[in-house]
Amino acid sequence: MEGGGGDSPNGEVINPVWYGGVEGFYNREVELNDVVCALCGDGGELLCCEGPCLRSYHATRTTGHPSGCRSLGFTTAQVQAMQHFLCWGCTNRQHRCGVCGARGVSSEPNAQVFRCDHDTCGRFYHPVCISTQLHPGDPAEAA
Incomplete structure (x- = not known):
């Protein structure tokens, strides 16, 4: 995908679309993406994959903390710098x-x-x- 993305801790190019109450981020079609994290099955502030899987994830340890989710491991700064997000499965x-x-x-x-x-x-x-x-x-x- 074009546009400025970020690099995940694993070196994958990722780009965000948010589901949740984070000002400045949105999901183009919230009803299409999962409303629970693909890693832990809990809701909350989620980062939505823009690929065909329609999965959502807790992006940072802070957003995953309430459910004990290991999250994607990004920092808040990394997430804020992203413009689009593709999960590992959709990227590969x-x-x-x-x-x-x-x-x-x-x-x-x-x-x-x-x-x-x-x-x-x-x-x-x-x-x-x-x-x-x-x-x-x-x-x-x-x-």
Whole structure:
């Protein structure tokens, strides 16, 4: 993505969109992003990924502290300097399957996991995993 982003403690280029009460930051479509942190499952002041996963995170240890979240580990200054945010999975086009939890490539032409086709869902799935969920107990139909 273009625009000034920041570097995460892991060296990833990241860019913020906020969900929460931080003046000066906003989320372009709050209703699309998760309203709980992908790391701890708690709400609060969250940084929202602008990629296809639609996940949200506690960006700093301070924002994650009430829930004991390990957070993304950014400083407040790093977050304030960001203009956009892409999580590790969206940056590297590798997402975890919503059924089995294994990470897979999510970009064509060699995609292993595919995004749910509902606009408000950011989950990814292996075709065989989602098939077994849609056809439990019927391996022939799931294949």
